[in-house]
Amino acid sequence: MALLEVKNLKTYYYTLRGVVRAVDNVSFSLERGEVLGLVGESGCGKSTIAWSLLNMVPPPGRITGGSIVIDGIDITKLSEDDLRKKVRWKKISMIFQGAMNALNPVFTIEDQLAEPLMIHKGLSKKESREIIAKLLKMVGLDETIMKRYPHELSGGQKQRVIIAMALILNPDLVIADEPTTALDVIVQAQIINLFKQIKQRYKMAMIFITHDLSLIAEIADKVAVMYAGKIVEIGSADQVYGNPLHPYTQGLLASIPRLRKREEIRWIPGVPPDLSRPPPGCRFFPRCQYVMDVCRKEEPVLKEVEPGHYVACHLY
Ligand SMILES: Nc1ncnc2c1ncn2[C@@H]1O[C@H](COP(=O)(O)OP(=O)(O)OP(=O)(O)O)[C@@H](O)[C@H]1O
Ligand SMILES: [Mg+2]
Structure with a gap:
């Protein structure tokens, strides 16, 4: 399946x-x-x-x-x-378009990554810390990043945090x-x-x-x-x-x-x-260099x- x-x-x-x-x-x-x-x-x-x-x-x-x-x-x-x-x-997890600018500015990276682990897995903050450190390493970040706030990170670093967040519950x-x-x-x-x-x-x-x-x-x-x-x-x-x-x-x-x-x-x-x-017909026909009569009338189906x-x- x-x-x-x-x-x-x-x-x-x-x-x-x-x-x-x-x-x-x-x-x-x-x-x-x-x-x-x-x-x-x-x-x-x-x-x-x-x-x-x-x-x-x-x-x-x-x-x-x-x-x-x-x-x-x-x-x-x-x-x-x-x-x-x-x-x-x-x-299913999602890395939203533009998400790196949507990290919560008042929480540390650790707080934001710990949240799903605490809510969905019932882990304590201490238990979460180990998982977070490992995951940050996996996405190419130093674990000291945990204690920082979003504005202290570069765009690339923020995007790695967002990726870590998407992976955290596997x-x-x-x-x-x-x-x-x-x-x-x-x-x-x-x-x-x-x-x-x-x-x-x-x-x-x-x-x-x-x-x-x-x-x-x-x-x-x-x-x-x-x-x-x-x-x-x-x-x-x-x-x-x-x-x-x-x-x-x-x-x-x-x-x-x-x-x-x-x-x-x-x-x-x-x-x-x-x-x-x-x-009507094929939605691409007005821009298509091969347009034929049928394209203006009949919608093509996937073949x-x-x-x-x-x-x-x-x-x-
Ligand atoms: N909240 C909304 N209200 C009305 N129309 C919307 C809304 N959100 C998206 N649309 C329309 O739906 C269509 C698809 O939008 P969507 O954001 O899914 O496109 P996209 O392929 O992701 O574009 P982009 O590459 O710019 O991110 C567009 O015509 C857009 O104008
Ligand atoms: Mg889009």
Whole structure:
């Protein structure tokens, strides 16, 4: 049985200006220990998927359809109490987008890391200290950091604390939402390396969210490409990088500068659609260089083009 099975997930925001269909009929699954890279342009619904997986979509958002089964339990059907006690942090933990700026300024790092251990595991502060020291070492920090306050740490150090926090109850799945944005490229590379070590050592499943396809090339087993609220292509990393099928994926890959190849860097013209009024048919058609008549009328569904490699495009 897969660790995570998401089926036909729909998460909409009910705003005064209309219904924003941020996640619209999304399905995917994840095995234990597998790393999924979730990529797509700003506003395509990546964070909304992440919030949905914890069943904590901020209002006016709501999961309006589909199921999210983790370890055999459909979390869309659980009460808030059960979610808090059984699922969040323990089974699924999340590194929120921009979380390193959300550390509580009035508590030491030790206090913040001890909290989940005291609440969920009933450990004393003293018992927690040993676990925290070990974990800080694992994420590349000196244990003396424990006594410090967030403002005394660099951005990279804060992000490592946030990562430690996500690992502390040894969850089955860690979701990392843009964990390296706002960090300089050197620190960014260090953090990616840290995730690689975590993958090898803990064999945790991970969902790594980014707008930058090149960032996850080395750690993702599987890649899902999102466009305007939908997954338009999903497959193994080798398949998606080596044989990108969707014109949008091809465009994303062509916009990554390469050092050794003298290829022209291209970008995708146009902007993503307003998700309260998405175009009929394929949501990508207004920007697609291969657009055909059918694309304007009929929505393409995900088709398996080679084993394990799916694409939603009328070209196939
Ligand atoms: N609270 C909200 N109310 C209304 N619409 C929202 C809300 N939060 C997000 N949206 C809309 O839902 C869509 C998806 O947003 P989401 O934050 O999931 O995108 P994202 O892929 O994570 O983007 P980014 O890469 O910028 O983080 C966007 O069109 C956004 O405007
Ligand atoms: Mg986001």
